[in-house]
Amino acid sequence: xxxxxxxxxxxxxxxxxxxxxxxxxxxxxxxxxxxxxxxxxxxxxxxxxxxxxxxxxxxxxxxxxxxxxxxxxxxxxxxxxxxxxxxxxxxxxxxxxxxxxxxxxxxxxxxx
Amino acid sequence: xxxxxxxxxxxxxxxxxxxxxxxxxxxxxxxxxxxxxxxxxxxxxxxxxxxxxxxxxxxxxxxxxxxxxxxxxxxxxxxxxxxxxxxxxxxxxxxxxxxxxxxxxxxxxxxx
DNA sequence: ACTAAATACATTGCATAGCTATGTATTTAA
DNA sequence: TTAAATACATAGCTATGCAATGTATTTAGT
Numbered sequence: 001x002x003x004x005x006x007x008x009x010x011x012x013x014x015x016x017x018x019x020x021x022x023x024x025x026x027x028x029x030x031x032x033x034x035x036x037x038x039x040x041x042x043x044x045x046x047x048x049x050x051x052x053x054x055x056x057x058x059x060x061x062x063x064x065x066x067x068x069x070x071x072x073x074x075x076x077x078x079x080x081x082x083x084x085x086x087x088x089x090x091x092x093x094x095x096x097x098x099x100x101x102x103x104x105x106x107x108x109x110x111x112x
Numbered sequence: 113x114x115x116x117x118x119x120x121x122x123x124x125x126x127x128x129x130x131x132x133x134x135x136x137x138x139x140x141x142x143x144x145x146x147x148x149x150x151x152x153x154x155x156x157x158x159x160x161x162x163x164x165x166x167x168x169x170x171x172x173x174x175x176x177x178x179x180x181x182x183x184x185x186x187x188x189x190x191x192x193x194x195x196x197x198x199x200x201x202x203x204x205x206x207x208x209x210x211x212x213x214x215x216x217x218x219x220x221x222x223x224x
Numbered sequence: 225a226c227t228a229a230a231t232a233c234a235t236t237g238c239a240t241a242g243c244t245a246t247g248t249a250t251t252t253a254a
Numbered sequence: 255t256t257a258a259a260t261a262c263a264t265a266g267c268t269a270t271g272c273a274a275t276g277t278a279t280t281t282a283g284t
Contacts, residue, residue, distance in 0.1 A: 001199065001202045002176065002177060002199060005203060006203060009131060009207060010210060011239090011270090011271055011272070012131075012240065012241065012270090013132075013211075014270085015124045015125070015127045015240090015271065016121050016123075016124030016125035016126075016270080017125060017214070017218070018270090019121060019124075019270095020121075020218070021218060021221060024221045024222050032232080032233095033232070033233070034231065034233075035232095043217055043221055044217040044218065044221070045213065045217065046217075048271090049272050049273075050232090050234085050272095051234085051235080051236090051271080051272055051273070051274080052270080052271050052272060054232095054233070054235085056270085056271090058234090059269095059270090063114055063116075063117045064114065065114060065117065075279095075280075076231070076232085076279070076280060076281095077232045077233075077279050077280075078232080078233090079232070079233090080232085087113065087114055090113040091118060094113060095118065095121060096222055098118075098125075099125075099222075100222075101157065102125070102129070102156065102158075103215045105155055105156040105157065105158075106129070106132070106133060106136075106156065106211070108155065109133060109136045109137060109155055109156070110208055110212075120269075123241095123242055124242080124270065126241085126242065127240080127241050127242065128241080131241095144261080144262095146261050146262075147261095160242090161242070161243055161244075162261090163242080163245080163246095163263085163264080163265095164241080164243065166261095166263055166264085167241080167242090167263085167264080168241080168242090187250095187251075188250070188252095188260070188261085189250050189251075189261045189262075191260095191261070191262090192262070
């Protein structure tokens with residue numbers, strides 16, 4: 001068993017998948033960044049680094065798939081909430097279709 | 113719908129996944145590179161570029177997950193056949209476990 | 225009261241992998 | 255005879271995850 005290979009591979013596998021995960025979570029309700037990290041860890045056991053998530057959210061915004069809004073708190077640091085756009089929803093549908101076909105075909109290979 | 117985003121995303125999603133696919137296919141029998149491209153296209157509809165596969169196979173070999181052997185043909189160009197190693201098999205089991213957990217958790221997010 | 229941890233955002237630089245383009249060489253089909 | 259297919263390979267570009275680092279506020283522990 002090649003531990004180093006597996007470690008690097010796990011990082012590579014996350015590329016692209018994290019955007020899929022974030023968009024799907026934002027499709028349910030609005031989240032702020034720090035909250036998303038916890039939510040993703042709870043749902044997928046993926047420990048997403050802050051240095052990964054914040055640039056990711058900026059990319060999604062620049063692609064017009066999400067919007068962001070600063071929200072002051074009664075107590076504590078202001079939070080930047082993200083919401084999915086109409087374009088984000090239609091794009092997400094395409095991603096989910098691609099993902100489903102991909103996982104189904106890989107399923108066939110791993111179990112035959 | 114953001115076509116450009118989707119196009120880039122599909123490339124990113126393949127990172128890591130292609131190694132999983134190749135190792136799983138090699139787990140059944142030996143293949144040569146050019147043959148793998150066709151096999152992957154048939155099974156997964158993923159059109160893998162030659163410039164992607166050959167470096168990938170070299171990486172797998174350098175990680176001792178596969179072996180390669182030149183095989184002369186009665187007619188035509190010699191083929192370099194790849195076979196999975198013992199280390200490759202145990203590593204692949206780990207990758208498949210990670211992959212199954214990952215896809216199962218994403219499944220929960222996309223359908224809730 | 226002081227300190228460490230948690231919360232909440234962000235950026236820089238590195239390592240890695242997919243893709244296009246290009247190259248070599250042989251064989252087959254038009 | 256020319257184009258396409260077979261079969262291998264590499265260079266450079268682009269994009270993303272991650273560790274490290276930074277700022278600032280709030281909360282919990284001693």
